[in-house]
Amino acid sequence: MANEKKMVEQITSMDVDFAQWYTDVVKKAELADYSGVKGCMIIRPYGYAIWENIQADLDARFKRLGHENVYMPMFIPESLLQREKDHVEGFAPECAVVTIGGQNKLAERLIVRPTSETLFCEHYKNIIHSYRDLPKLYNQWCNVVRWEKTTRPFLRTSEFLWQEGHTMHETEAEAREETQRMLKCYEDFYRETLAIPAVTGRKTEKEKFAGALETYTIEPMMHNGVALQGGTSHYFGDGFAKAFDITYTDRDNKVCYPHQTSWGVSTRMIGALIMTHGDDNGLILPPAVAPIQVALIPVAQHKEGVLEKAREIKDILSAKFRVKLDDSDYSTGWKFSQYEMKGVPLRLEIGPRDIENNSCVLVSRVSREKTFVSLDNIVEEVEKALRAVYDEIYARAENNLKEKMNIATSYEEFLDIAENRPGFIKAMWCGDSECEDKLKDETGGVKSRCIPFVEEKLSDVCVCCGKPAKHMVVWGRQY
C-alpha cells in the first residue's frame, strides 16, 4: 500500500490516521452518512447495494441448508425479555425502551429488540408440540437496536441490519451440529464471497453470548491489527426452552425440551470489507458483492462512434456482469478517481484509438495496471480479470492475517507484543477468567478472541499465572 501513489487527496492516508481513513472511505465511497440520531446511520444506495448482494448470497446459502425466513415484531414486552436470567442481565444495559403509546403511558414497557431469542421462543412454545414439529429452522432479516456508547459507521451502530437464525432441535447433538454448521457457513461466505480469511473458534466463558452454553465466532483481522467479531453462532442447550416452557412429545411418548441455537451476521461485515481490502485510494470490493463490477469509461466521448461502441460493449458485458457505463460529462480523470474510491474492481476504458485497434483498456483496482485486450473475447477477459482481483485481495488479506499472528510463551513477551505489534497473539491459558481480566487490564484492552478449533501446544503453562495450561487462546484487541 505504501508504495502506491495516492491519487485522491480527500482520503486521509491510513498510516497517518486509521480511524479518519475509515471515516473518509465511508463518506467518499458514498456508503453511508450520519443522521440526526447518534449512532444511527443512513445507508446510502451504494452501501445498501453491497448489503443486498451480501443478503442475496447468504440467504441462498441458508435456504440450501433448509432454513426458512420469517418476520418477528420489533417490540418485546419487558416481561418476556426478563424470562431468561442471564439473557436479560446481558442486554438490559443497552436496551431502548418504549414507554408511551400515542398519548398514553403503556401498562407494560416495550423493549425495541436487541436480538429476538425471546420472541422466537414464545412463538416456538405455541407451534412445537411433537417430534414431528422438529427441527424448526427459522431465520429473519431485520434491524435491531443496541444503545451503544461509542459508535462508528457499520462497525458499531445503535441500530443495525442483520440476520438472526433461530433453530430448535430434538437432540443436543443435532443442535450442536447446527451451531457448527452455521459457523462454517459464515466462514465459507467470508472466504468465498468477501475474500476475507479469518480465525474461527469458541468463545471463553467470559466472552460468551448472554444465555448461551457455547458461542462460536469468526474473527477476521483488520489492516491496523484490530480484530473484528465478524459473526457468531450459539448453542443454548435447553435453557431457554425451560425458561419459556417449550416442550414436545418424543417418539417414545416422553415430554422433552428441545435444543436451541441462534446465529447472526450484520452490516458490520461492510466495515470488515473496508478495513480488510481498502487502501489509501478508497474502497476495494470483492467482485461477488460489488454493486458495480465493471466501470466502463468512454474516452473522448464526444467523438463520433465512441459512445455507440461503449454501449455495445456494455450490452455484451451486462449479460454476465454488473456494468456501469458512465457517459456523464465529468472528466475522465474524475471518473477514474470516483470509481476507484468506490472500490469498483475493474475499469474498462474505451476511446477512439482503442476502437481503431478493436481493443480496450482494462484496469484492475488492485494493481492499477493497464492491460490492452481485444474486444473479440472481452467477456472472457473481464471474467479472468475479476477472478484475478478476488485472488489478489484474498492473498493480500491472508498475508496480513499471517503477518499479524504472534506467539507469546511468557508473560513479558505477551505484554511486549501487545504493546508493540498490533494483531493477534496466540498464547496458552489456564482457563481462569481472572487471568483474562489481568491480561486485559495490563495490556489496556487485549482480550481473548477465541479458542481456535485447531489448538497448538505452545507450552505447558498459562502465559499469565504459570499454572498448567488448558487451552491455546487467540488474543487481540477488537472493534
Added chain:
RNA sequence: CUGGGUGUGGCGCAGCUGGUAGCGCGCUACCUUGGGGUGGUAGAGGCCGCAAGUUCAAGUCUUGUCACUCAGACCA
C-alpha cells in the same frame, strides 16, 4: 459514564484586543476538455448550534444548554 476537541453557506475551514460575515471545494449556467479529479467567465447560497446575560454595538466576552466527534470505561 470520565476526559479532550469542535459547532460560522451543502462540505472543509478563517474570522486577532467586540465595530458592514469571508476563503477553498462543491452547486447552477455558458464556453473549454483525448487517457488520472481540465481550465475559464458569470451566478446562487448564511438567525455564526440554541438560550440568557454584559454592551451604544456580540460570530467574537460571560453563564447555561444541546449536538457532534476523538480517546477511555462498557460492548451478549
